[in-house]
Amino acid sequence: MLDSENAELLEIFFEEAQNLVDTLEENIMSLEDDPHNSETIDEIFRAAHTLKGSSASVDMMELSGFTHVIEDVFDAVRDNKLKICNGLVDLLLNSLDVIKDMLNARLNGDVYLQDVSELENKLRGFLGNKYQTTFVESVDSTNDNEFLLSSLELSDMREVVGLGQKVLRVVIHFDKDNPMSTIAGIQMFQALKDLGPILCTVPNYEQLIAGEFLKRVDYYLMCLNNRNVEDKINLSDVALSYTIDEFDIASELTKAVSRERDTVVHNTASQELQLSNDELISLREIVGDAKLFEVKLNFNKDNPMSTISGLQMLQALKSLGEVYKSIPDSEDLLSDKFFDCIVYYLISNTSVDSISRKVDLSDVVVSFDIKEIDLKNVKDVDLSIEVNSNVSVKESKKTPVNVNLIRIDSKRIDSILNLVSEAVISKSAYNQINSDMTSFLYGFNYFYDYQESFYNSFLIDLKMIFKDIGLELESSVENRIASLVGHNIDKALHDMVGLRDLLVKILQDSKFASNRLSRIITDLHESVLKTRMLPVSGIFSRFARVVRDLSKKLGKVVELSTEGEDTEVDKSIIDDLVDPLMHCVRNSMDHGLETVDERLSKGKNKTGHIILRAKHEGNVISIEIEDDGRGIDSNVIRQRSIEKGLIKKDSVLSESEILNLIFEPGFSTASQVTDVSGRGVGLDVVKNSVKKLNGTIVIDSKVNVGTTFKIKLPLTLVIVQGLLVKSGSEIYVFPLNSVLETHRISEDNIKLIENNHEVYDLREEVLSVLRLDELFNIKGDQNLYDKFLIVISVNDKKAGIVVDAILGEEDFVVKPIKDKYASSPGIVGATTLGNGKVVLIIDVFRLFYLKDMKG
DSSP states (O other), X not given: OOOGGGHHHHHHHHHHHHHXXXXXXHHHHXXXXXXXXXXXXXXXXXXXXXXXXXXXXXXXXXXXXXXXXXXXXXXXXXXXXXXXXXXXXXXXXXXXXXXXXXHHHHHTTOOOOSOOHHHHHHHHHHHOGGGOOOOOOOOSOOOGGGGOOOHHHHHHHHHHSOTTOOEEEEEEEEOTTSTTGXXXXXXXHHHHTTTSOEEEEESOHHHHTTTOOOSEEEEEXXXXXXXXXHHHHHHOSOXXXXXXXXXXXXXXXXXXXXXXXXXXXXXXXXXXXXXOHHHHHHHHHHHXXXXXXXXXXXXXXXXTTGGGHHHHHHHHHHTTSEEEEEESOXXXXXXXXXXXXXXXXXXXXXXXXXXXXXXXXXXXXXXXXXXXXXXXXXXXXXXXXOOOOOOOOOOOOOOOOOOOOOOOOHXXXXXXXXXXHHHHHHHHHHHHHHHHHHHHHHHHHHHHHHHHHHHHHHHHHHHHHHHHTTOOOOHHHHHHHHHHHHHHHHHHHHHHHHHHHHHHHHHHHHHHHHHHHHHHHHHHHHHHHHHHEEETHHHHTTHHHHHHHHHHHHXXXXXXXXXXXXXXXXXXXXXXXXXXXXXXXXXXXXXXXXXXXXXXXXXXXXXXXXXXXXXXXXXXXXXXXXXXXXXXXXXXXXXXXXXXXXXXXXXXXXXHHHHGGGGSTTOOOOSSOOSSSOSSOXXXXXXXXXXHTTOEEEEEEETTTEEEEEEEEEXXXXXXXXXXXXXXTEEEEEEGGGEEEEEEEEGGGEEEEGGGEEEEEETTEEXXXXXXXXXXXXXXXXXXXXXXXXXXXXXXXXXXXXXXXXXXXXXXXXXXOOGGGTTOTTEEEEEEOTTSOEEEEEOXXXXXXXXXXHO
């Protein structure tokens, strides 16, 4: 494992590895419906090949070795040597689960040590003995041929090693009498990897950790200094002897290809077929109602075309049906070599006589033997006879990508978003200053008008004062006084006009700058948010595997489809959305969809359908989980709710209100508990999880038609547009996405109906009226006759909220409420105004329930 100095590299690896695993899982499942899709097969091979190489580069050899087997499988599939079947898909998906466990172990600082040999052997069982790996026995003698690398292994090594890099082959013979002999191989592995990456070992990594003594192990190490290697080996006391030599990959690859080409393949086919259970199941699926024939041909070596006789007969047999397998395989038949005996396995509806006529060519075939194989009587079949053949090194075609990408830690994006949030608060402060300046200007204009009127009447008042005190002045003196006072008054008024004009200009410039700043901050906010936005396809793709596994477990036929996968939502919401969606999907699978027999008896198609749907609705994202199953009987829900004491027997509830009682804690209509659902906790958990995301969830259902869970969430949890209102002396924020409209009303517009329930007639629609001061136990302004009505809507439910004043709209940074205030009913968070005042943000969804709680 790499050290802490390479933490950034490891972080990149784990991220890419998870993406590769997701790619593998998604594409492997798609092969079930389209097993011959070459693009999908190539994509899987590329992903497995990349995962194998990248895991080896960070010394995760257990992952690299196991992934190599999956790569071999799809290499065979690409070459048409192996057919995709349900049994193989199941095995591959199980293998992906192991890979996930291996990655999780490494993430937690551990190494996955469970034995995977059984799973590997099952995979190799589909491939045949050509791909089988045998353990090096702990005997005194070793065969050098067992330690030769194949051309495929060498070509993989060549891809990893860069130009000018040096590879050492370190051959170590271990001491069997050493007390640590059974773990000597892995101990030496751990020691050598400190010097550089270990490209591969013979035996492989799985055998090193198996706990068996290995007499010899070859390590292929990227290292520049032989002396360092010697020092590492000499520090241990487990090695009897060792050799170190520089390994020439190019030269060894040439030798390996030549060695494999020169191997002459003779007939080694057994007359008694032996198959693993998995391969037998696979073969039965492929054969179906047809027949399987074993066609054994002995060829004429003196035929001038003897080197292509096997290929000629392969094409001849294909005209009768499908050649499932040949021994040697089709790739070997292309190698321009003579094979004295070849066995073909033909799937066809033809007869033995027809096959005989096709292969009875005396100048090509010396003798032949044809027999039909009854798969019902086959217990342990092995069609995969070991053949040493030419292995062609193939490079996967990589699709060029012309996209400029920069990898950025999400924490940095969060930090930038926090700064943007502070800028939003500063913008609010700026707007507040502009508002204060506007108010000051209004006051100044009033003061100016007052002073102008006062000064105009001042002279008249002055003369009246002189007259009242009996002071008689000559007209010239009186005029002089008036002129002097008037001049000073005019100058003062002129200065005030100049000051007013300056204030007007400053305010205009300030508003212009404020509006420009507002646009910039809004654009910046949206741009940063877009970097946090991810498509919901990342979540939706996970459920294909879930639905597939559950449908098999429950014995149901289910088809999953998705809509709106490119709909984007904030990453913080994406991370917390998986669990509630999982509960809903499992509930639909277990309770919603019927069994095949039940669906057919209702006249439905035997295949049940689940749809995952996402779409934007303004500043809200809507996610729906829809099934076409049994639906929910509201009468059953009502009766169960009465039994549990959730509602009274005489409660009057709408159909929708009754259905949504299933979200209450502990509610369940399941007759038995299963490990899928029916424990009475799932939907309560869903509701709470969605609520934590400031979202809502409702259910819509019709008996024998189906059920739909509807989840609505904000696009982001960071900044919201809100309506600032006042009730009494307190200020609150209503999220704008829940506000339909506002009205100025008088108390006379509010009417009382039975049970003192207040309502308001809005265009012939009767709205329930809730008073914010009563809901929050605050003292409203009783002196105001005129009020404001805020019409809100949540999940198709409407109500009117009465407040004393509406202060305006603004963007607000949502801050979570902690400690004892975190569970305050009707409050979802807090925000800071431009003047520094902290105000609360209303949880509109909970307002509907606050009145019931109080009343």
